[in-house]
Amino acid sequence: MHLALTGAMASEAVAADMSAHCPGTLSKDVLKPGRAVQGWMTVPNQQHLNAAGMMAGAPATESYLVPDRTAKGRQTWEFAKGGERWFWCGYSGVRLMRRMDDKAAICTITMATKKPENALSASVECK
Structure with a gap:
């Protein structure tokens, strides 16, 4: 089970962002522990980006969608008219989600790993 952090959602078509970038890390303050597991203490810690889609x-x-095309460091999705498009960034059990413009026909996510930190970055560009 993943905890999803989203912005305001509306049912009508949205002229939203056409590009976005995943934060490389989430601070421990972003995560709010829910119920405690009996016999355990919950300690939030920094979360690093590990996936996007x-x-x-x-x-x-x-x-969740499977890309229509994949090349080294790039994944592309094609959309028919209508419906919502959402970009998600994954962090060890937590997902950030951002609604993209409903008129976007194609969205491409570019991912790269920065060395020597081994830090993943991901950004989306929709047209």
Whole structure:
């Protein structure tokens, strides 16, 4: 199970962002522990980006998409007219989600690993 952090959601078509960049890390202050597990203490810590992708429909639908094209460091999704487009960034059990412009026909995510830190970066560009 993943905790999703999303912005305000609306049911009508949205002229939203056409590009976005995943934060490389989330501070421990972003995560709010829920119920304690009996016999354990919950200690939030910094989360590092480990994945990114696209979804069709609101995050609650969990409609994760497989890219239409993949090349080294790039994944591309093609969308038919209508429906919502969401960019997600994954952090060890937590996902940030951002609604992209509903008019976008193509979204491409570019990912790179920075050396020697081994830090992943991901950004999306939609057209």
